[in-house]
Amino acid sequence: GENVEQHPSTLSVQEGDSAVIKCTYSDSASNYFPWYKQELGKRPQLIIDIRSNVGEKKDQRIAVTLNKTAKHFSLHITETQPEDSAVYFCAPSLKGGTGKLIFGQGTTLQVKP
């Protein structure tokens, strides 16, 4: 099955700095790569995703880059704000088949004002 590793487990940055979280996966067949943000006690929210035929995708301050050869993808947040503080999860999956999401261990991001 899919083995997912996420680093770092915690990340503390000053407001306005950039944050990068990396996700490594094992199943080379994975072709859907989302990032979720979860606030305490709430459901995960999709913040950005990328498909396997694309190397990079950007949405305002958030971007995701994919390296299929090395089997990792990264979340980039620029100009961080205190409201970005949350836990972020990667969850690579295979579109088709069961399509189940296997979540990484999570990264707690703290943005200090």
Added chain:
Amino acid sequence: GAVVSQHPSWVICKSGTSVKIECRSLDFQATTMFWYRQFPKQSLMLMATSNEGSKATYEQGVEKDKFLINHASLTLSTLTVTSAHPEDSSFYICSARLDRGFYGYTFGSGTRLTVV
């Protein structure tokens, strides 16, 4: 669109009793529903995958006789925690896969279960 309604949002039950959690897709048909459990400060762990009209597929280590999943219709999936014990206290959350011209997932709001 693509909303999954999950109830209850929280429940407290006595040890040994059973608790049922419902996830209902409001504006689409959910052929596949996933059930996750999340302990404090941990990741979401997939418990099982349910497909409408068939038996659920459980992940390794998840007791299918303890966590009963029913997906009898395209809009309703239920998880019943039977003979609950304090160690079953957790955040349970469902997710439906979307396949309507775009690919993704929608999550229920979660159920906080406390077994006393």
